[in-house]
Amino acid sequence: MAITVKNPIVEMDGDEMTRIIWKMIKDKLLFPHLTMDLKYFDLGVKHRDETDDAVTTEAAKAVIEHGVGVKCATITPNAARVKEYNLKQAWKSPNGTIRSILDGTVFRKPIIVQNIPPAVRSWKKPISIGRHAYGDIYKSVEYKVPGAGTAELVFTPSDGGAKKSLVVHEFKGPGVIMGMHNTEKSIRSFAKACINYSLGEKCDLWFGAKDTISKTYHAFFKEVFDQEAGARKADFEKQGVQYRYMLIDDAVAQIMKAEGGMLWACMNYDGDVMSDMVASGFGSLGLMTSVLVSPEGKYVYEAAHGTVMRHYYEHLKGNPTSTNSVASIFAWTGAIARRGELDGTPEVVKFSRKLEEIVIATIEKGVMTKDLAAIAEPRPGKYALTEEFIDTVAKQL
Numbered sequence: 034m035a036i037t038v039k040n041p042i043v044e045m046d047g048d049e050m051t052r053i054i055w056k057m058i059k060d061k062l063l064f065p066h067l068t069m070d071l072k073y074f075d076l077g078v079k080h081r082d083e084t085d086d087a088v089t090t091e092a093a094k095a096v097i098e099h100g101v102g103v104k105c106a107t108i109t110p111n112a113a114r115v116k117e118y119n120l121k122q123a124w125k126s127p128n129g130t131i132r133s134i135l136d137g138t139v140f141r142k143p144i145i146v147q148n149i150p151p152a153v154r155s156w157k158k159p160i161s162i163g164r165h166a167y168g169d170i171y172k173s174v175e176y177k178v179p180g181a182g183t184a185e186l187v188f189t190p191s192d193g194g195a196k197k198s199l200v201v202h203e204f205k206g207p208g209v210i211m212g213m214h215n216t217e218k219s220i221r222s223f224a225k226a227c228i229n230y231s232l233g234e235k236c237d238l239w240f241g242a243k244d245t246i247s248k249t250y251h252a253f254f255k256e257v258f259d260q261e262a263g264a265r266k267a268d269f270e271k272q273g274v275q276y277r278y279m280l281i282d283d284a285v286a287q288i289m290k291a292e293g294g295m296l297w298a299c300m301n302y303d304g305d306v307m308s309d310m311v312a313s314g315f316g317s318l319g320l321m322t323s324v325l326v327s328p329e330g331k332y333v334y335e336a337a338h339g340t341v342m343r344h345y346y347e348h349l350k351g352n353p354t355s356t357n358s359v360a361s362i363f364a365w366t367g368a369i370a371r372r373g374e375l376d377g378t379p380e381v382v383k384f385s386r387k388l389e390e391i392v393i394a395t396i397e398k399g400v401m402t403k404d405l406a407a408i409a410e411p412r413p414g415k416y417a418l419t420e421e422f423i424d425t426v427a428k429q430l
């Protein structure tokens with residue numbers, strides 16, 4: 034008997050090897066067991082090109098309407114891709130487009146498997162990272178100072194009020210300067226999305242900045258986080274989770290000694306750097322999931338990796354591949370479980386958790402793709418091919 038998923042899930046198809054895996058997951062793991070109302074959008078690069086990328090915007094709007102989406106990895110075209118796929122232009126990153134329409138924050142979370150030990154011994158539970166994806170050095174203006182002179186910061190109010198100027202530095206010789214900014218709106222949305230994620234996942238929320246040194250800029254981030262977390266105090270208590278602010282260097286030191294199980298909210302640059310550190314510390318990109326959460330609580334689940342192009346080219350040549358499908362499977366189970374929670378259908382949530390358990394147990398029994406076989410302890414005698422892994426999971430469902 035198939036389980037019925039009550040409300041729609043927005044499905045965004047993608048490119049290359051992940052598109053191949055995507056279809057296998059649906060055909061072998063999901064469709065035999067679930068009746069789903071999927072709102073399908075083909076975000077494959079050719080279809081984005083044919084629709085002048087309108088399909089990406091439509092998909093994002095459908096997520097706003099239905100609340101839950103699941104996305105396959107997609108090509109972000111560069112000059113080489115424009116040529117390869119004969120595209121009209123180098124379309125923008127679909128993830129960037131969807132993120133800006135939803136005003137969302139991306140959270141990355143590793144999947145923990147017993148026989149893939151993390152590089153940091155104390156890490157037992159996943160560490161999720163939330164990166165603020167707006168402003169700071171990523172939207173800054175920079176200037177290479179040629180010689181002696183005065184650098185100033187000037188703000189001119191739009192309402193005709195008095196100008197405010199501050200001296201940055203009196204240069205005696207050449208140097209560099211940078212002007213960067215952030216907005217209260219963006220910081221507040223980020224704080225809200227982090228709080229939603231932490232309450233939804235029932236995990237503590239850590240936020241680190243350097244407010245002792247940056248008494249205005251970083252302190253403003255802290256202030257906004259404190260306010261937003263304060264406003265949800267009752268929800269934190271109800272879920273039994275905590276909000277903790279610490280200095281960023283203290284946060285880094287504590288992360289290396291912690292068990293995990295928290296959401297670490299990071300300013301833009303910290304998130305860029307720390308998410309790569311945490312991801313490699315946990316082993317493989319093939320075990321990293323990602324979810325976009327909007328301040329209104331809309332969700333898009335996906336794998337953190339790309340379209341695994343090199344494997345796709347092998348696949349096209351007819352060669353066997355061993356591509357890890359775990360993060361893509363967890364994108365689906367994440368979306369389906371969220372749908373089930375929102376719909377109040379525990380059997381749907383249960384199916385997702387069961388599928389996740391089977392995937393983990395399969396790896397723990399020694400059946401895994403090549404990327405994992407290289408880092409597993411003990412090393413398995415052989416590695417599974419792409420389809421073989423999915424078939425092994427399917428048999429146990």
Ligand code: NAP
Binds near residue numbers: 128355
């Ligand atoms: P990638 O697809 O993440 O793959 C980089 C390498 O990492 C692969 O060649 C493979 O290494 C390994 N790898 C990643 N995922 C794996 C998996 N599931 N199983 C096994 N190995 C895996 O990054 P890329 O090759 O740099 O980018 C390819 C395309 O993906 C680009 O067009 C880019 O725009 C797009 N992209 C999309 C997203 C997204 O949609 N969210 C994110 C990132 C990149 P080996 O070759 O050594 O086996």
Ligand code: MG
Binds near residue numbers: 305306309
């Ligand atoms: Mg980075």
